Amino acid sequence: MNDRVIRVGVVGAGFMGAMHARVWQQIYGVEVVGVADPDSARCDALKEWIPGLECYSDFNHMLEQAELDIVSICTKDDFHLAPALAAAKAGTHIFLEKPIAASLEDGEQIIRAVREAGVKLGIGFLLRFDPRYSRAQEIIASGEAGEISHITARRNSPAIEGPARYGGSLPLPLHVTVHDVDMVLWLLKHTTPVSVYAQTTNKRLGHLGTEDAVFAIMRFADGTVVNLESSWALPAGSRTLLDAKMSILTTEALFEIECGESGLYHASESMNRYIDTQHWPLSQGEIKGDLREELMAFVSDVRNGTTRVATGEEANEALRITLAIMESAGSGAIVRV
Numbered sequence: 071m072n073d074r075v076i077r078v079g080v081v082g083a084g085f086m087g088a089m090h091a092r093v094w095q096q097i098y099g100v101e102v103v104g105v106a107d108p109d110s111a112r113c114d115a116l117k118e119w120i121p122g123l124e125c126y127s128d129f130n131h132m133l134e135q136a137e138l139d140i141v142s143i144c145t146k147d148d149f150h151l152a153p154a155l156a157a158a159k160a161g162t163h164i165f166l167e168k169p170i171a172a173s174l175e176d177g178e179q180i181i182r183a184v185r186e187a188g189v190k191l192g193i194g195f196l197l198r199f200d201p202r203y204s205r206a207q208e209i210i211a212s213g214e215a216g217e218i219s220h221i222t223a224r225r226n227s228p229a230i231e232g233p234a235r236y237g238g239s240l241p242l243p244l245h246v247t248v249h250d251v252d253m254v255l256w257l258l259k260h261t262t263p264v265s266v267y268a269q270t271t272n273k274r275l276g277h278l279g280t281e282d283a284v285f286a287i288m289r290f291a292d293g294t295v296v297n298l299e300s301s302w303a304l305p306a307g308s309r310t311l312l313d314a315k316m317s318i319l320t321t322e323a324l325f326e327i328e329c330g331e332s333g334l335y336h337a338s339e340s341m342n343r344y345i346d347t348q349h350w351p352l353s354q355g356e357i358k359g360d361l362r363e364e365l366m367a368f369v370s371d372v373r374n375g376t377t378r379v380a381t382g383e384e385a386n387e388a389l390r391i392t393l394a395i396m397e398s399a400g401s402g403a404i405v406r407v
């Protein structure tokens with residue numbers, strides 16, 4: 071595996087899958103040999119960057135025919151199980167977009183299948199590859215900042231993003247809050263969550279069948295308290311496409327991560343916005359940012375047997391806590407986890 075080209079296939083060529091295909095193709099020593107999506111126009115559009123790309127309408131055919139080393143699964147949150155099980159059966163290493171699944175049972179089945187097949191599973195919690203988050207995590211893990219006392223995290227975006235793409239078919243916490251839940255669990259690895267309490271509101275997006283915002287409080291066994299805010303109801307004219315922040319107060323330090331004001335402001339006759347310099351910024355004809363770092367880390371996990379990308383077990387824990395947040399928001403009660 072160390073000295074040969076890694077063959078990658080992508081399942082789902084929507085917003086994320088198209089990005090994955092382009093980023094994989096940029097990585098030295100990697101070749102994108104197939105993309106599977108029943109919407110063939112989505113795969114065809116990628117040929118501009120990946121000439122000679124083979125398009126499949128059925129991911130099973132790609133897994134049978136394309137001799138893949140890695141498959142990137144980028145279907146919607148509630149359709150991860152079938153492609154993941156098929157990939158494990160085919161003996162292919164799996165990079166699966168977050169959340170691992172929409173139910174704990176699906177997540178557990180995926181984890182079992184990859185264990186039995188002896189393949190790697192990495193989950194797309196890309197904040198772990200943003201140096202602002204990862205550097206804070208490293209300093210805290212070194213012990214030099216003392217002990218975490220509390221964390222506040224916010225992840226807000228306009229309704230022209232998630233709600234427009236998913237038409238209200240996905241719950242906000244499962245799609246958005248899960249990023250911060252994973253980050254908080256990563257920062258607080260030495261302890262365990264004991265309870266969550268959450269509330270939602272749906273004044274603006276209720277007609278689409280989704281929430282405007284969720285607010286959640288998590289409590290940990292060591293006494294740490296975490297406050298999470300996620301919304302996808304900002305107006306289209308919002309000055310950021312992703313207003314994300316995290317503030318971590320420890321017994322000896324304060325860390326403030328500011329992602330909304332990205333350092334690149336763009337105002338024109340038709341727009342007025344900070345544009346992405348974090349996740350997948352286009353620069354010098356390539357997609358850079360934490361997504362690229364994450365996929366490169368997965369290549370190294372596959373080539374060298376390391377574990378740099380979030381594991382299936384970690385992702386199922388983030389899912390378990392996120393589902394408890396949804397349960398609490400529904401019942402109005404504190405949920406013991």
Ligand SMILES: NC(=O)c1ccc[n+]([C@@H]2O[C@H](COP(=O)([O-])OP(=O)(O)OC[C@H]3O[C@@H](n4cnc5c(N)ncnc54)[C@H](O)[C@@H]3O)[C@@H](O)[C@H]2O)c1
Nearest residue numbers: 082083084085086087106107108109144145146147167168
């Ligand atoms: N890491 C991040 O920051 C981030 C951001 C956005 C989305 N995501 C995740 O990426 C995943 C995909 O989200 P998206 O926004 O790209 O969704 P999307 O709706 O844009 O794309 C999904 C694609 O899957 C295709 N599809 C449907 N059935 C299929 C099948 N049987 N076989 C192959 N393809 C099929 C659809 O045609 C569509 O092109 C989700 O799990 C989402 O949570 C992650």
